[in-house]
Amino acid sequence: MAQEDVFRKLVSHCKEYGFVFQSSEIYDGLAAVYDYGQMGVELKNNIKKYWWDSMVLLHENIVGIDSSIFMHPTIWKASGHVDAFNDPLIDNKESKKRYRADVLIEDYLAKLDDKVDKEVEKAAKRFGDKFDETMYRETNPRVVENISKRNEIHERFSKALNDNDLGELRQIIVDCEIACPVSGTRNWTDVRQFNLMFSTEMGATSDGALKVYLRPETAQGIFVNYLNVQKTGRMRIPFGIAQIGKAFRNEIVARQFIFRMREFEQMELQFFVKPGEEIEWYEHWKEVRMKWHQALGFGAENYRFHDHEKMSHYANAATDIEYQMPFGFKEVEGIHSRTDFDLKQHEKFSGKKMQYFDPELNKSYIPYVVETSIGVDRMFLSVIAASYCEETLEKGETRVVMKLPPALAPVKAAILPLVRKDGLPEKAREVMDELKFNFTCQYDEKDSIGRRYRRQDAIGTPYCVTIDHQTLEDNTVTIRERDSMEQKRVTIDLVEKEISAKTNMQSLLKKLI
Ligand code: ATP
Numbered sequence: 001m002a003q004e005d006v007f008r009k010l011v012s013h014c015k016e017y018g019f020v021f022q023s024s025e026i027y028d029g030l031a032a033v034y035d036y037g038q039m040g041v042e043l044k045n046n047i048k049k050y051w052w053d054s055m056v057l058l059h060e061n062i063v064g065i066d067s068s069i070f071m072h073p074t075i076w077k078a079s080g081h082v083d084a085f086n087d088p089l090i091d092n093k094e095s096k097k098r099y100r101a102d103v104l105i106e107d108y109l110a111k112l113d114d115k116v117d118k119e120v121e122k123a124a125k126r127f128g129d130k131f132d133e134t135m136y137r138e139t140n141p142r143v144v145e146n147i148s149k150r151n152e153i154h155e156r157f158s159k160a161l162n163d164n165d166l167g168e169l170r171q172i173i174v175d176c177e178i179a180c181p182v183s184g185t186r187n188w189t190d191v192r193q194f195n196l197m198f199s200t201e202m203g204a205t206s207d208g209a210l211k212v213y214l215r216p217e218t219a220q221g222i223f224v225n226y227l228n229v230q231k232t233g234r235m236r237i238p239f240g241i242a243q244i245g246k247a248f249r250n251e252i253v254a255r256q257f258i259f260r261m262r263e264f265e266q267m268e269l270q271f272f273v274k275p276g277e278e279i280e281w282y283e284h285w286k287e288v289r290m291k292w293h294q295a296l297g298f299g300a301e302n303y304r305f306h307d308h309e310k311m312s313h314y315a316n317a318a319t320d321i322e323y324q325m326p327f328g329f330k331e332v333e334g335i336h337s338r339t340d341f342d343l344k345q346h347e348k349f350s351g352k353k354m355q356y357f358d359p360e361l362n363k364s365y366i367p368y369v370v371e372t373s374i375g376v377d378r379m380f381l382s383v384i385a386a387s388y389c390e391e392t393l394e395k396g397e398t399r400v401v402m403k404l405p406p407a408l409a410p411v412k413a414a415i416l417p418l419v420r421k422d423g424l425p426e427k428a429r430e431v432m433d434e435l436k437f438n439f440t441c442q443y444d445e446k447d448s449i450g451r452r453y454r455r456q457d458a459i460g461t462p463y464c465v466t467i468d469h470q471t472l473e474d475n476t477v478t479i480r481e482r483d484s485m486e487q488k489r490v491t492i493d494l495v496e497k498e499i500s501a502k503t504n505m506q507s508l509l510k511k512l513i
Pocket residue numbers: 217249251258259260261262264265266331332333334373374375376377378379
């Protein structure tokens with residue numbers, strides 16, 4: 001199946017089974033804003049719990065906070081967001097569609113990479129065991145030409161980004177003959193900067209109202225509270241502060257479902273370290289975070305690091321963890337060594353000391369910060385994309401199954417009386433009443449057992465517990481496992497232990513140690 005088809009199916013599956021709805025749908029929606037339904041909210045909460053526990057529960061030197069969305073507007077002046085939180089935008093004069101100039105060029109570069117990879121793949125098949133990939137890349141004229149074209153554009157692009165040279169960005173688009181995907185023309189406007197922050201007014205009277213921003217990242221809430229937490233929590237460097245919360249960005253091009261939204265959620269860790277030790281910690285967190293992703297079992301080959309072309313104004317090292325989405329490798333998480341930029345800026349703008357007194361060194365300094373920042377929604381998208389499967393079973397029957405990691409699944413067990421009579425529903429209710437204190441259960445007695453299994457497969461329920469006539473005789477039930485569809489009989493008093501052991505968060509967290 002083509003990747004676009006997989007993606008289209010995924011989006012409609014999310015709607016059909018209550019994972020994700022378009023926001024304000026009855027009013028034809030609001031662009032790039034989405035609501036999570038009854039299944040989506042459970043999955044999202046489990047993702048958040050996995051992250052939170054991996055940070056706060058497993059690290060003695062990491063604590064959490066929950067800061068407000070509105071903050072003093074000077075914070076955004078100090079952080080650089082008022083002046084520099086911009087994206088370069090370009091419009092196509094024919095279609096009137098707006099694009100991010102950097103994304104147009106990145107897509108073009110990815111296409112060149114793709115071309116080369118396909119050429120190499122084809123040759124590898126043709127030559128079999130004798131194939132020498134390095135030699136082929138260095139000598140095949142078509143491949144050599146594409147690689148050198150790519151490198152040349154890439155170099156110009158990096159320089160244009162670093163120099164903030166908007167004219168050159170436009171020139172690259174013109175030179176590469178990049179066309180608008182909608183109109184197909186190359187009739188472009190100039191490239192302009194566009195600030196991504198939403199603003200609103202706080203206060204009742206219009207003359208006394210204060211212009212405030214909806215935070216574009218949760219990080220600043222941590223920085224301005226770092227000394228409160230350090231002092232009240234008696235934290236010693238190195239230590240971290242974790243936070244999960246909403247962030248808002250007026251994205252120029254919002255597409256690809258929940259990948260790029262205007263209202264989204266972030267899970268961020270700011271880790272405070274001694275100046276000079278930040279690169280060591282940056283490397284450490286890169287490794288820890290990659291392990292967190294890979295513990296979900298979606299295949300190491302689907303992740304990669306992508307070091308930044310253009311460093312943000314605050315960073316001295318930065319990388320992204322990318323996941324192979326149905327539309328290519330895309331950023332899910334950013335890891336940045338943010339230096340002492342933010343704390344220094346807040347000291348300057350607020351006039352308050354942001355120094356930490358280090359009892360070991362017996363002196364004060366402004367700590368350096370390593371940040372890990374992951375979008376809950378992008379993580380959600382990667383999880384559902386990795387889990388969505390269409391399978392052909394015996395007798396040509398098909399099933400859609402979400403092979404979600406059990407610890408993340410919205411419903412852990414479905415409780416199903418085989419038939420809706422003979423006292424089986426009553427017995428099933430008894431089982432449900434026992435189990436519901438331990439994990440999320442769903443009771444279902446409607447339709448044939450086969451159809452009920454399919455419904456549970458479609459939402460990724462790892463276990464179905466079926467109550468049949470034998471249950472009434474010997475107090476045993478069958479447990480059906482989602483992926484293998486294998487069933488086994490166990491006594492009712494073992495069901496809770498059996499399912500808990502395989503679906504609780506602990507089982508996932510233990511993979512991180
Ligand atoms: P991009 O380059 O895709 O715009 P970014 O580099 O600006 O992302 P960061 O500022 O590093 O993103 O934010 C950290 C994380 O927050 C990202 O890795 C992503 O998971 C998430 N995120 C950022 N912007 C959005 C958005 N508009 N919608 C959903 N998630 C987002």
